[in-house]
Amino acid sequence: MNEPLRPVHDDVGGPAQPLLTIRGLQKHYPLAKGLLGRGGGSVRAVDGIDFEVRKGETLGVVGESGCGKSTTARLLMQLIRPTAGEVVFDGRTVGGRDLPLKQFHRQVQMVFQDSYASLNPRLTIEDSIAFGPQVHGSGRRPAVQRARDLLARVGLEPQRFAERYPHELSGGQRQRVNIARALALQPRLLILDEAVSALDKSVEAQVINLLLDLKAEFGLTYLFISHDLQVVRYLSDRVMVMYLGRVAELGPSESLYAGPLHPYTRALLSSMPSMDPDHRTERALLAGDPPNPIDPPAGCRFHPRCPDAAPVCGQRAPVLAARRGAHTVACLMHEPGSGHPAAT
Numbered sequence: 001m002n003e004p005l006r007p008v009h010d011d012v013g014g015p016a017q018p019l020l021t022i023r024g025l026q027k028h029y030p031l032a033k034g035l036l037g038r039g040g041g042s043v044r045a046v047d048g049i050d051f052e053v054r055k056g057e058t059l060g061v062v063g064e065s066g067c068g069k070s071t072t073a074r075l076l077m078q079l080i081r082p083t084a085g086e087v088v089f090d091g092r093t094v095g096g097r098d099l100p101l102k103q104f105h106r107q108v109q110m111v112f113q114d115s116y117a118s119l120n121p122r123l124t125i126e127d128s129i130a131f132g133p134q135v136h137g138s139g140r141r142p143a144v145q146r147a148r149d150l151l152a153r154v155g156l157e158p159q160r161f162a163e164r165y166p167h168e169l170s171g172g173q174r175q176r177v178n179i180a181r182a183l184a185l186q187p188r189l190l191i192l193d194e195a196v197s198a199l200d201k202s203v204e205a206q207v208i209n210l211l212l213d214l215k216a217e218f219g220l221t222y223l224f225i226s227h228d229l230q231v232v233r234y235l236s237d238r239v240m241v242m243y244l245g246r247v248a249e250l251g252p253s254e255s256l257y258a259g260p261l262h263p264y265t266r267a268l269l270s271s272m273p274s275m276d277p278d279h280r281t282e283r284a285l286l287a288g289d290p291p292n293p294i295d296p297p298a299g300c301r302f303h304p305r306c307p308d309a310a311p312v313c314g315q316r317a318p319v320l321a322a323r324r325g326a327h328t329v330a331c332l333m334h335e336p337g338s339g340h341p342a343a344t
């Protein structure tokens, strides 16, 4: 590969400082008022979450549709304004004097599910990839050269593909282009929001392996959002489980998959097809009403559906805290003295 574009960012805080620290992040969408001025209220898409993304890790994010995964990703990318909370990148508050948005956007890039919508249909893929660096001050020539290097790196031969337009590619090829485009600015963090979910299984596996290779080669950190619990397990060092705009559980992949602490995580995992055909049982799937972020239940948000709910669960909101090593959970059963009969 030719000389890469000069990196504009350094590791500020060293390996122990999280790459991303999220504090009290909220996004409420106001609802339109009714004719008599009644109603109002809001959709609490993300409702007060705190977590970290460590340097060099892949943090997986799972949870049912509508639990706030994409809203979280958009908030992190600063594509939408939070109702409250802050995002700190390598020790610096994003969007302030500390770390202006333009500098932040060089370091964090996002890949979405819809490979087609993210590419300009009127630009060749080489120009699409070279666009970002040019906006950030690179000359056309080095930007195009880097685009070609990156095309080769993501498995698309530049001679064959550079001049093509998005509609001339398959979904998997387009997603490779989107990955190349995301890497053109030499980011440190990639947010992958269902980035492989629309692909056929065999293509998906190839793109996942490409993501693993690129991560090692470029020293990247990933936030990997997916419905697919198997894929998340395969890729992630740690996994965060979201429920109705909150974090239910967050822990090392192995610990979380082998011994989920939150009843919601247990339900999610039990709906996952077992790899072992001898243990393929039909266990209870998630019961009860689907979650509604407009009027979330009081106390623990999961209590109307929770098989372990006790009276206190409708009155008191659990706090996310470490309960087994680095494994954190928000459930009153694991909160000493909470009043839940199973609490110690």
Ligand SMILES: Nc1ncnc2c1ncn2[C@@H]1O[C@H](COP(=O)(O)OP(=O)(O)OP(=O)(O)O)[C@@H](O)[C@H]1O
Pocket: 029, 043, 044, 045, 046, 063, 064, 065, 066, 067, 068, 069, 070, 071, 072, 227, 293
């Ligand atoms: N612009 C918006 N205005 C109002 N409500 C919104 C808006 N964007 C998202 N929401 C709502 O916020 C909640 C969270 O949506 P979000 O897209 O973050 O969920 P998700 O976890 O990514 O779901 P999926 O798995 O289906 O992608 C949903 O109830 C959604 O309807």
Ligand code: SF4
Pocket: 262, 263, 264, 300, 301, 302, 303, 304, 306, 307, 308, 309, 310, 313, 318, 330, 331, 332, 333, 340
């Ligand atoms: S706090 Fe109560 S309702 Fe919520 S997950 Fe724990 S046991 Fe279930």
Ligand SMILES: [Mg+2]
Pocket: 069, 070, 071
């Ligand atoms: Mg989503």
